[in-house]
Amino acid sequence: MTTKTESKEPKSMLEKITQFKIGFIPLPLYLMLAVGYILMTVAEKVPENDMLAALGIMTVFAYLLEEIGKNIPVLNTLGGKVLVVTFFPAYMVYKNWLPKSTVDVVSSFMNNNNFLMFFITLLVVGSIASMNRHTLIKASSRIIIILILCDIIGSLVGTGVGMMFGMSAWKTYFFIVAPIMAGGVGEGAMPLAMGYAAIIAKDQDGIFGQILPCVMLGSLVAVLCAGVLKKIGDVKPELTGNGKLLDNPNEEKLESLKGGKVEVNIEKTLIAGILAITIYFFAVWFEHVFKQTLHFAIPSPVILLVAVMGAKMLGFIPKSIEEGGNSLYGFTVKGITPPLLFGVGVAKTDWSKLIEVFKNPAAIITIIATVLAIVITAYVVAKIVGLYPVDTAIAVSCCSGQGGTGALAILGAGDRMELMPFAQVAVRLGGAMTVTFAIFLMGLLS
Incomplete structure (x- = not known):
């Protein structure tokens, strides 16, 4: 028979090692x-x-x-x-x-293998499927307004700071500020370089090499800002929804979104995963159709995001898939995020490009000012429109990251992976607005 004293015996070294x-x-x-x-x-x-x-x-x-x-x-x-x-x-x-x-x-x-797209697809479908429908509708409309204001104020502040440090408005906006807010590398910096090259008749690769370091440093600053915002949320809990933009008293608590223990139904999780893949298939097909018939490309990630959000808002996602999406989200965050971040560091983060921008102090200050303007604007406006400022600022700051890889790092630093759908709105919509406006403005001024 085990005595009370025996049950309190200290653990052996082997037990401590096996439990670490x-x-x-x-x-x-x-x-x-x-x-x-x-x-x-x-x-x-x-x-x-x-x-x-x-x-x-x-x-x-x-x-x-x-x-x-x-x-x-x-x-x-x-x-x-x-x-x-x-x-x-x-x-x-x-x-x-x-x-x-x-x-x-x-x-x-x-x-x-497009592993990043695999991750984002599972995360977006899982997190949106498990959201409260009414909360999603209210938060989405407000986040778009905040995003537009952040793009405007970020552009004005960034360009103004660059001019204060002796750079021309042309160089500051087109080659530093706009690339930061363009939505990443493949769908942001690259189209900007192509558009700029066509307008000013310069080498596209040379332009791309000039703006890429600004994109990378902007993403790093946004990661640091997300860490600071997380700390603010820890110190002042009333400013954060811990992964929610809007408080809904009728929303069901989904504990696994923050690591709580819930019962996982393997079949429902797999069904949610199959749903994610199915929507991705259709998104790829629609991208092709738009390109062939309308002669312009809507990227498949944008189509996927709109489709899932639309289905959720209209109530087309059944309860069983909502539950499966919850556990799919938990698996994706815990099992895939750290290895994926390491892969991003090895394969998609060029350290030599990142340190190039440190040779120009004026550019560094301009980049920091631009990202801070976006973060502060999102924080302040979120309070005005009734969203949690910490979570909103983290999500919107993803527009100044390296696209999907930047959003992954920013949300990871802020411990807010639940916000990936809204981060994708910031990246895709904010990036598209910036690229379109910057190329149009350069054409107008040239």
Whole structure:
């Protein structure tokens, strides 16, 4: 018979080791995974173009770097785990500290399999499906108004600050401010470079190389801002909805969105996943149709976002899929986010481009001022229109990130992955508005 005294005996060293975790992985299992990676790498037997190898390597590094980021004083309150998981791998690639086989297999996986789109699709469908319909309708209409104001004020403040430091309004707006708010690289900086090149008859690659560092530094500043906003929310809980933009007293509590324990129905989760893939198929097809018939492209991520939000607002998503979307969201955030951030750092964050902008102090100050103007505007206007200012500012600041990769890092730093649908609105809609206006304005002034 176990006595009361025996039940309180201190845990043995072995028990403590087995209960310690790297991320969510028990330490003994993590060590076995790491040893397997080391043996495979030293023997030069890392499989090329291998999904399992890439995911395994990303897991080895991602959760270890995340633990390091969580334990760095000061930085851990400013989104440190995301900064370490995303930007330190980019620095390691720059310094050749990672084995070539590791860089090659992770880069191949990230560049050839559209893994980021897979993540965003599951996250958007999962989070929207599990939202309260009336809350989504009210928040979406207000977020668009805030986004438009942020674009206007961010442009004016950024351009004004650049001019104060001796740069021309032309250079400041078209080559620093507009690229920051263009919605990323592929769907923002690249179309801007193409449009600029056609208007001013200059080399597109040269223009792209000039604006890309501004996009990357703007994203880094937004990540830091998200970490500060999270800290504000921790200190003043009345300013944050902890992943909600609008408080709805009738909204059902979905505990898994913040890591709470809920019963997971595997079949419902899989159905929500199949729904995500189904909508993606149709989005790709509609993108093709629009391009062929209307001669302009609406990116498939935009079509997917509009379709899911429309279905949810109209009440077409049944209760069973809402429950499955909730657990799909939880799996995506916990199981995919850290490895994906590491992959983004290795394959999609060029450290040499990032540090180029540090050669121009005026550009640095302009970038910081532009992002801060967006964040502060979103924060203030959110309070006026009845949204939670912390969450709204984090979501809207994604318009100044590197598209999907930037939104991932910004929301991760702010611990607000639930806001990915609204972040996508900021990235896609805000980016499209900025690209269209900037190219039109340059054409008008040239």
